[in-house]
Amino acid sequence: MTEPIVTFQNIHKSFGDVEVLKGINLDIKPAEKVAIIGPSGSGKTTIIRLLMTLEKPTSGDIIVDGKNLWKMDKNGKLVDANEKHLRQVRGDIGMVFQHFNLFPHMTILENCMTAPIHVKSEDKKTAKQRSIEMLEKVGLGDKLDNYPSQLSGGQKQRVAMARALVMRPKVMLFDEVTSALDPELVGEVLEVIRDIAKEGEMAMILVTHEMDFALDVADKVLFLDEGVIAEQGTASEVIEHSKNERLQSFLKRFRA
Template sequence: MTGKPIVQFKNVKKSFGDLEVLKGFDLDIMPGEKVSIIGPSGSGKTTIIRMLMTLEKPTGGEIIVDGENLWHMEVNGKLVEANEKHLRKIRGNIGMVFQHFNLFPHMTIMRNCTEAPVQVLGLSKKEAEQRAVQMLKKVGLADKVNNYPFQLSGGQKQRVAIARALVMQPKVMLFDEVTSALDPELVGEVLQVIKDLAEQGDMSMILITHEMDFAMEISDRVAFFADGLLMEEGPPQELFNNPKSDRLKSFLQRFSRV
């Protein structure tokens, strides 16, 4: 993959009080690249994408999205802290699918998928609905537009959440352990949708996952975080089959891979 990274983390740090969750890491994501982030609980994986979604603010370092500084903006030639308008503009390039769907229970599936494009992007209701139908078709749920979330299975709700994020046409999609709240028999349908998306588009993807086989299959690159550090990164075959650090070897033994 050539060109400039779509996302750059430069010496990014994050602390919660005295607890240093991320101790300074560098990571570039290229346009169209699919990167899985793996690691034990508490290694800062989710914090990484929460900072990218502006849900958490870094304690130090820089995050660059499509050439623009996320948390700072230039005013009269000086970098100052970003205001909400700047954050909103950059965040418009990023879509996120959470563990727990976060659908609005009082809205139909159609309205769940059209509310943000109308309110945030300024699309007409008709245009937003056309996009929503297109994306719901992609995830196999075009027949559920008039249903409410309580009428869907967990796997269907997660697929709606993916469609809702896609309607915004982001350049980067973030997936945060999207199968962890699902019953085991529903995991496959959601992973298949993500796999299909990965094969179809030029959209960059960052996936926090504990599904190692899925990470192996879908990723261009895998990044292993532990103890607040980016310990190892590389192509999935190399990382999973020839781990260099003892920390990664120990982690992978839990998945009977090494």
């Protein structure tokens, strides 16, 4: 059996007095596509934010490619990770946000090529070429010199995906990437994700409300409810054949 690329070991996370995650255990294999579904407030987004180091877990360990993300070894003792350690470990992870978060002061091309140049010390020419290829792949090869404000929501989200992909992550996180889009723009974004998924080499974690899409793309679906994984299995097991009552009623609201 292949070693998992990401492991959550008994992860708890509280915001003030509110415990959002109550002991999450999770293995994600390389190239595995995992969809996380569940009612709002169930902690779906928190899971991937912990993995991206945007939030710190209250307790528990996250292992990425064999390395502990939030803790590091110092003279034989495990201590809280410093920035240097976090940067070493999270380099394998990329993320696409609900609200795109493109850099508004940069062109589309600059949005994509800045991180390879400064973070990975790639030379400018290579970074530019790879960024252009990636933008062409998401269908925006003709917008290179435009600014984000000149794009539609769907186009912005495709740029955000290209920007993350240029960094060649081993794990890509999608945080409700279609929730902020007008309905007619959802399709083009899902199409791109489908294409990326087909290429296969990257693990993907998708927090989503698009059930049909999850059914189509995901190898595994997790149903998160009140901070615990209430149900997991293949997409068809969870979405079509589950007996979990809360999951049933959750799904009913989407099928209506």
